[in-house]
Amino acid sequence: MRLAERADDWHAACAADAALAALGCPGEVGFGIRAGDDVVTFAFRDGRLTGAARRTGFEVVAEPEAWRLFFAAEPRPPHHHLFGMLMRVPGTAVTGDEVCFAQHAHLVRRVLEIGRAVLAGPAPEAAAEPGGAVVADQAPEAAGEPGGAVVAGPARPDRIEGRYLRAEVGGEPVRLFCEHxxxxxxxxxxxTAGADARQFHHLMNDDRLAERCRMVAFDLPWHGRSSGPPSEPPGAYALDTERYVATIMAVVEGLELDDPIVVGCSMGGEICLELALRHPGRLGGVVACEAADHVPGRQVAWARDPRVNQALFVPEWVEGLMAPQSPPEHRREVWWGYSQGGFGTFSGDILFYSGDWDARDRVGRIDTARCPVVMLTGEYDYSCTPEMSRRTAGRIPGALFRTMPRLGHFPMAENPGEFAGHLMWALDEIDGKARGTAG
Structure with missing residues (x-):
């Protein structure tokens, strides 16, 4: 089917979409979605679709076959999202004014989502098995309701409690907000990068985990409710391996954690591997999620470009890393959390995640007999793909790796109920290794 054949239906659906209207901003923009000579254009004025564009500031271009895979009712990675295609699918590109694209990536994303519904119809139920999913190495699913699900009822406090920890990192005082x-x-x-401990709130309210773990989470300096060092001006933040390790160990010591199992995601997963190498005697093990020994290609100048609204672009840059099967309410929470990040915080973290961090020459020295390592990666993660994580685990003697079907780069936040089962499996594996060592 040619895209242009459904242009009228596509335009009508966009004009009626409340979510697209909510993303609108003042001004005018026109753009096109192109597959060879097949193109559909869209014009917006003050956030409202006015129809086809007479002139376009940019076009999103991909091969017809790539668009066919993208517009499937339940697309496979990396065709599930435009940014996944731009990173991993040859022939996908933005032509024309790339800054204009970055300024309006939120509109493009929603227009493409609507296009999928128009061209393919409603997606299958989230519980349905994605075609071709790799399930041989899937961890057991957790039974019961999704972890920490918000249910209707009388107002009541949840189980999370928080306070500030005064610590010293790099010779400077910081106030770190911690929860348990x-x-x-x-x-x-x-x-993860540019986020805060709220990503774990649903897990921390999961009855199954709360019965077996004292769960602790904290906001890094300049993130969430934590302050930065007094001498560092806003916008100067740049994370590196030394600063990251020092901050985490300050929390471990300051809260007097007892051989904690450290569970990190994305950049937090990367630093788990460094912690296992440097501090095996102080930790009970690590669960490195969405991590590899090197993750290139994720630095993006638009995250702090003054011409681009950081509060709109950064959440769009990461939104596609989530699996399409993840519950919409959780996906929106992740998007909104990223929209709240302070200036330069996300880009400062990415300097570590996709720059300073390169452990290809040292992960093989991790002693998993002293600090067990489990690695988990969602199948829809195109930043750190399952294959990248699998290769890294293969370089660490004794490490375990599992792909998580139907999950993406933010498993604990995008689908906490699904992820809880994988996490409990990982904790069981680490506890089993500890018992074996003790015996």
Whole structure:
């Protein structure tokens, strides 16, 4: 089917879409979606679709076969999102004014989502098995309701409690906001780039985890509710391996955590591997999610370009890393959390995640007999793909790796109920290794 054959239906659906209208901003823009000589254009004025564009500032171009895979009712990675295609599918590109594209990436994303519904019809139920999913190495699913699900009822406090920890990092004082929930062995959560500990709130309210773990999470300096060092001006933040390790260990010591299992995601997963190498005697193990020994290609200048609204672009840059099967309410929470990041915080983290961090020459020295390593990666993650994580785990003697079907780059936040089962499996594996060593 040619895209242009459904242009009228596509335009009508866009004009009626409340989510697209909510993303609108003042001004005018026109853009096109192109597959060879087949193109559909869209014109917006003050956030409202006015029809086809007479002139376009940019076009999003891909091969017809790539668009066919993208517009499937339940697309496979990396064709599930435009940014995945731009990173991983040859022939996909933005032509014309790239700054204009960055300024309006939120509109393009929603227009393409609407196009998928128009061209392919409603997606299958989230519970349906994606075609071709790799399930041989899937961790057991958790039973029961999704972890920490918000249910209707009378107002009541949840189980998470928080307070500030005064610590010293790099010779400077910082106030770090820390939270905890549950009872049992200590588990320390590390959030992703540009985010904060709220990513773990649903997990921390999961009854199954709360019965076996004392879960702790904290906001890095300049993130969430934590302050930065007094001498560092806003916007100067730049994370590196030394600063990251020092901050985490300050929390471990300051809160007197007892052989904690450290669970980190994305950049938090990367630093888990460094912690396992440097501090095996102080940790009970690590669960490195969405991590590899090197992740190139994720630095993006638009994240702090004064011509681009950071609060719109950064959440769009990461939104596609989530699996399309993840519940919409959780996907929106992740998007909104990224929209709240302070200036330069996300880009400062990415300097570590996709720059300073390169452990290809040292992950093989991790002693998993002293610090067990489990690696988990969602199948829809095109930033750190399952194959990248699998290769890294293969370089670490004794490490375990599992692909997580139907999950993306933010498993604990985008689909906490699904991820809880994988996490409990990982904790069981680490506990089993500890018992074997003790025996």
């Amino acid at each position: 929930a549950g009872t049992g062995r200590d588990v320390l959560f590390l959030h």
